[in-house]
Amino acid sequence: MNFALRKPETRTARPRIEPASVIAIASGKGGVGKTWLSTTLAATFAKMGKRTLLVDGDLGLANVDVQLGVAPETDLAAVIAGWVELEDAVTPIMGGSAAPGGFDVLPGRSGSGALAGLPAEEASRLAASLTPLALQYDIVLVDLGAGIEENVMRLARACDRCVIVANDEPTSMTDAYAFIKVLRGYAPSVQPWIAINIADTRVAGRRTYEALARASQTFLGFRPPLAGIILRDLKVREAIRQQKTIVQIDPNAQAALDAAQIAEALLRGGAEGVSVAAN
Numbered sequence: 001m002n003f004a005l006r007k008p009e010t011r012t013a014r015p016r017i018e019p020a021s022v023i024a025i026a027s028g029k030g031g032v033g034k035t036w037l038s039t040t041l042a043a044t045f046a047k048m049g050k051r052t053l054l055v056d057g058d059l060g061l062a063n064v065d066v067q068l069g070v071a072p073e074t075d076l077a078a079v080i081a082g083w084v085e086l087e088d089a090v091t092p093i094m095g096g097s098a099a100p101g102g103f104d105v106l107p108g109r110s111g112s113g114a115l116a117g118l119p120a121e122e123a124s125r126l127a128a129s130l131t132p133l134a135l136q137y138d139i140v141l142v143d144l145g146a147g148i149e150e151n152v153m154r155l156a157r158a159c160d161r162c163v164i165v166a167n168d169e170p171t172s173m174t175d176a177y178a179f180i181k182v183l184r185g186y187a188p189s190v191q192p193w194i195a196i197n198i199a200d201t202r203v204a205g206r207r208t209y210e211a212l213a214r215a216s217q218t219f220l221g222f223r224p225p226l227a228g229i230i231l232r233d234l235k236v237r238e239a240i241r242q243q244k245t246i247v248q249i250d251p252n253a254q255a256a257l258d259a260a261q262i263a264e265a266l267l268r269g270g271a272e273g274v275s276v277a278a279n
């Protein structure tokens with residue numbers, strides 16, 4: 001297995017001084033909008049002029065490529081199999097990260113076998129390969145698979161921050177809490193943030209966030225900051241159906257504006273100005 005990267009100069013005209021901020025998008029439960037938020041944040045950061053890479057970390061049920069309407073020639077499954085180098089699996093979207101509004105994707109392959117099935121050593125190597133990649137970008141987003149199993153945590157551990165997406169369904173909330181708890185034990189240096197998706201109202205979204213933040217405060221001794229609240233919006237389904245980002249089809253749709261606020265909060269360091277101290 002060879003995760004060797006070519007020298008960064010082959011891809012980047014502008015040498016970077018600081019590595020990218022590496023942000024995982026996670027949830028515990030599937031179907032809460034992780035992949036949609038990942039692709040939307042990638043397009044939003046790109047629009048803000050950030051050199052952005054989106055990694056499809058949901059190896060077994062990969063669908064970043066499906067949501068973006070691209071058919072990558074190669075993918076992370078081929079990288080893990082040792083057939084291609086990581087660098088060769090980078091797929092440009094809308095001209096790629098060097099083009100205005102474009103970004104890069106490291107696609108997964110649906111049906112290639114879940115991340116859960118990877119030997120620990122390979123999952124760790126995949127996670128470690130994010131570090132040199134981060135030197136070429138301002139932002140690296142990792143769309144994590146659902147669940148709290150160890151390989152998901154291995155990838156999460158390679159990130160600086162982890163945005164946990166939840167909605168108001170009790171199963172989503174308990175799974176989000178479980179994710180925060182396991183992450184805290186497994187990777188205490190990774191900051192967990194909370195994003196509430198598919199909220200019916202802002203007040204309801206805030207209530208869901210408060211319930212999760214309170215449980216973390218009471219049982220884990222810290223309060224994850226709020227990344228933001230995204231309202232339920234039919235335009236999300238429309239974008240997914242058209243296999244385009246919502247930023248392309250309707251940048252003024254409510255969910256697109258809500259995601260843009262999350263991007264800004266992540267760049268600022270907190271919607272509430274709260275930073276999470278490791279304790």
Ligand SMILES: Nc1ncnc2c1ncn2[C@@H]1O[C@H](COP(=O)(O)OP(=O)(O)O)[C@@H](O)[C@H]1O
Nearest residue numbers: 030031032033034035036198231232233236237
């Ligand atoms: N803000 C939203 N408003 C309405 N529907 C949404 C919203 N976010 C996500 N969805 C719906 O949820 C579905 C699952 O989203 P997806 O990103 O595939 O979830 P995950 O990656 O967590 O499994 C989407 O197909 C979309 O229909």
Ligand SMILES: [Mg+2]
Nearest residue numbers: 034035058063
């Ligand atoms: Mg997904």
